[in-house]
Every structure is written in C-alpha cells, then in structure tokens.
Amino acid sequence: MTEETADVVVIGGGITGAATAHALARDGVGVVLVERFGLAAMASRWTLAGVRQSGRHPAELPLALAAVARWAELGQELGAPTGYRRHGNMRLARTPEEVEVIRRLVEEQARLGLDLDFLPSTEAVREREPALAPTVLAASFCASDGSADPAPSVEAFARAAERHGARLHLGERALGVEVEGGRLQAVRTDQRRIATERAVIACGAFGNELLAPLGLAVPLREPMVTVLQTEPLPPLLGPVLGVANADMAGRQEASGRLRVTSGAGDWRGVLTTEPEPRVSPPAGSIAQVIEKLSFVLPAFRDCPVHAAWAGLLDLTPDGLPVLDRVPGTEGLFAAMGFSGHGFGIGPVTGEIMAHLVRGEPTGFDLAPFRFDRFNSAGTPEAGLTLHG
Numbered sequence: 478m479t480e481e482t483a484d485v486v487v488i489g490g491g492i493t494g495a496a497t498a499h500a501l502a503r504d505g506v507g508v509v510l511v512e513r514f515g516l517a518a519m520a521s522r523w524t525l526a527g528v529r530q531s532g533r534h535p536a537e538l539p540l541a542l543a544a545v546a547r548w549a550e551l552g553q554e555l556g557a558p559t560g561y562r563r564h565g566n567m568r569l570a571r572t573p574e575e576v577e578v579i580r581r582l583v584e585e586q587a588r589l590g591l592d593l594d595f596l597p598s599t600e601a602v603r604e605r606e607p608a609l610a611p612t613v614l615a616a617s618f619c620a621s622d623g624s625a626d627p628a629p630s631v632e633a634f635a636r637a638a639e640r641h642g643a644r645l646h647l648g649e650r651a652l653g654v655e656v657e658g659g660r661l662q663a664v665r666t667d668q669r670r671i672a673t674e675r676a677v678i679a680c681g682a683f684g685n686e687l688l689a690p691l692g693l694a695v696p697l698r699e700p701m702v703t704v705l706q707t708e709p710l711p712p713l714l715g716p717v718l719g720v721a722n723a724d725m726a727g728r729q730e731a732s733g734r735l736r737v738t739s740g741a742g743d744w745r746g747v748l749t750t751e752p753e754p755r756v757s758p759p760a761g762s763i764a765q766v767i768e769k770l771s772f773v774l775p776a777f778r779d780c781p782v783h784a785a786w787a788g789l790l791d792l793t794p795d796g797l798p799v800l801d802r803v804p805g806t807e808g809l810f811a812a813m814g815f816s817g818h819g820f821g822i823g824p825v826t827g828e829i830m831a832h833l834v835r836g837e838p839t840g841f842d843l844a845p846f847r848f849d850r851f852n853s854a855g856t857p858e859a860g861l862t863l864h865g
C-alpha cells in the first residue's frame with residue numbers, strides 16, 4: 478500500500494468529477510482524481526448528453542444558463558473537442574393535455590428570462606422539423622439548447638486537468654475516507670492511502686457507498702433509462718427532442734447516429750461491473766422506445782440499430798442534486814444526485830465544487846442543493862423533468 482498526499486482528492490471520473498478536478502488544477506490546486514473504472518464509466522457515458530436550459534427546475538436554471546455560455550468556449554479552453562453543438566431543444570406535445578403542459582412551461586420559463594418559443598400547431602412544428610409526424614400537436618423550442626459528445630467531453634476535462642498537474646488514478650477504487658476529530662485525514666483506495674484535508678465525492682449512483690460508513694446517505698432511487706443508438710444516417714433531425722411527460726427523448730449526433738432514450742422506469746436487473754459498469758435493458762423497454770420514437774418520428778422504425786444499453790439515474794426525492802459540504806466532516810464535499818440532468822450543467826458544477834472546496838463564494842444560490850434538505854419532513858417527490 479503506497480502513501481501519497483494531495484491538496485484535494487476528487488473521487489469519480491464522470492463529468493462532475495472531471496470538471497471539478499479541472500477547475501481546481503487550472504487554479505494551481507494539487508489534485509488527485511480517483512476513478513474506479515475508466516473516465517466516463519457510468520452516467521456520463523450512458524447519457525443522451527443534452528445541454529439544455531429549457532424544462533429546468535427554476536433552482537437549476539441559473540446553472541444551466543451559465544453552462545450553455547461556458548460550453549461554447551470549452552473546446553478551446555480544454556484543447557480538445559467536446560462535440561458541443563447549439564442545435565436547439567424541442568419539447569413535444571402529443572395530446573391536448575400535453576399542449577397545455579408545454580404552453581405553461583414556455584410561459585413560466587419565459588418569465589424566468591429564458592428565450593424560448595411556443596410552436597402552437599402541427600404545421601408550426603413541422604415547418605421547423607419536417608421529419609416529425611402529424612401526431613405532434615405543438616412544441617416548445619429553445620434555440621440556444623443543444624448537446625455535446627459525452628465521453629470526449631469528460632476526457633477533455635480530465636486530460637486538461639492532467640496537463641495542469643492533476644494526477645489521474647484510473648482503475649482505482651476509493652474504499653473510504655479517514656476522519657479524525659470531525660476532520661478529513663485521508664482517502665483510502667484499493668491501491669493507496671492519500672493523505673488530504675479535502676475531498677469531493679462525485680460518484681454518481683455509487684456516492685452513498687462512501688457516505689454510509691459516516692452514517693450518512695443522500696436519499697436516492699436508481700431508475701433505469703434505455704438507450705438505442707442507430708448507425709450513421711443522413712441528416713434527419715435538427716434539435717434534441719423531448720416530450721411533455723419525459724417518457725422519451727432523442728437527438729442526432731454529429732456522427733449522424735440517432736441516440737434515443739426511454740423515460741425512467743423501475744429497474745430490478747443486475748448492474749455488472751466487470752470489466753466496466755453495464756446495465757442490460759429488458760427487451761420490452763427497447764420495444765417501447767421504438768414505439769414512442771416512431772410515433773413522433775416515423776422514419777425511426779426503419780433505422781438500423783447499432784447498439785442498445787441502459788443507464789441508471791441517481792434520482793433524489795426533489796429531482797435536484799446535492800452540491801454541498803458533507804455535514805459532520807470538515808473537508809468532505811458531495812456532488813451527486815443529478816437526477817437525469819447533470820451532464821449539461823457539469824462544466825458549471827465543476828466550477829461550483831472547486832469554489833466550495835476552496836471556501837470561496839460560488840456566485841450561485843446553493844440553498845436548493847443542501848445536503849441536509851431531505852431531513853426535514855415532507856420533502857416532495859419530484860416530477861421528473863428529465864434528460865434531453
């Protein structure tokens with residue numbers, strides 16, 4: 478067992494951990510990033526990777542607005558492509574009830590300062606997206622939303638962090654934290670002890686494994702989302718698609734592949750972790766994705782499918798993440814519970830966590846993201862605003 482020291486240990490090499498490590502290393506902090514598998518091994522690879530402001534919870538909207546501004550510059554800053562494109566997000570209504578949901582969403586979000594349009598009819602929708610079916614009755618359209626390539630984006634953050642001096646320990650599992658007198662002393666991995674006064678838990682759905690020995694947990698459910706990816710196709714779809722009740726989403730990647738997802742469903746399967754985390758989607762959920770997509774995008778039914786996988790969400794009761802100090806342990810921080818929409822805001826989450834770790838103001842109201850908010854009685858169960 479080797480010994481090492483670090484100013485800060487970031488545990489988890491998804492978008493959250495990689496962006497946090499980058500923000501710290503860029504500003505001269507000595508960072509070690511510990512990742513159990515490879516970079517982007519879980520949600521940050523499974524994801525649809527929409528980068529959207531529309532449909533965000535009001536508490537998250539300021540982060541999403543800042544993230545959209547930041548994504549545009551990221552490739553240049555990180556010295557590697559992120560695949561970010563600002564190709565819009567269209568949220569579809571398929572029933573008269575959904576039309577009202579979308580109309581209200583547009584009104585509420587416009588009041589919060591977001592620039593988005595209501596497309597009030599099938600004609601208005603199809604004028605913008607001719608491949609959509611007449612089954613689509615209306616939609617919201619936010620031109621400044623878009624998407625990025627998930628794994629390359631995480632890789633770009635991590636490698637830029639490395640160039641700024643961060644050490645990346647990939648294929649290394651954090652087993653726990655050492656605490657003495659209420660202060661963090663070290664992070665223990667399966668390969669070494671890293672003496673440090675500050676650490677960030679950015680382990681997605683596995684975050685509670687490190688909190689449990691401290692007698693703590695973020696209440697998480699882990700629903701499953703099924704993803705299909707087609708072979709490369711000629712241009713078919715401009716914006717990222719979502720729907721009013723979040724039971725499907727999709728986009729066409731820059732490569733031409735369609736990447737489409739189900740809604741979030743209960744999951745009773747097995748998460749295999751060797752050689753990497755993998756959730757195999759039930760056949761029925763694949764059939765549902767095909768049905769739901771083809772209902773709004775009829776051409777989808779004939780598309781050749783290249784791959785299918787499933788992803789787990791780290792869903793909190795109110796659908797918002799925890800971005801906070803871990804109560805009771807000086808020096809320990811948590812960024813988890815992104816509830817199906819943590820990819821787009823990742824570049825800003827990283828900056829926020831870096832400021833928190835350094836004891837600096839973050840520039841955002843973090844009250845909605847407090848660790849201990851779930852302890853108060855009556856935390857409402859969230860409607861899932863979802864990915865896309």
Ligand SMILES: Cc1cc2nc3c(=O)[nH]c(=O)nc-3n(C[C@H](O)[C@H](O)[C@H](O)COP(=O)(O)OP(=O)(O)OC[C@H]3O[C@@H](n4cnc5c(N)ncnc54)[C@H](O)[C@@H]3O)c2cc1C
Pocket residue numbers: 488489490491492493494511512513514515516517518519520521522523524525526527528529649650651652679680681682683684686702703704738787788789790812813815816817818819820821822863864865
């Ligand atoms: C199907 C699907 C679609 C989605 N669509 C969107 C979308 O369109 N837009 C959007 O914004 N968000 C979307 N999301 C959500 C988004 O992908 C996640 O919120 C985001 O990727 C979370 O990033 P993370 O870094 O916090 O967690 P993760 O990416 O899960 O990373 C956690 C990392 O920690 C590592 N780890 C775990 N335990 C340990 C340990 N003990 N030691 C060391 N390392 C450890 C894991 O291996 C993993 O690499 C979607 C999610 C899914 C599953």
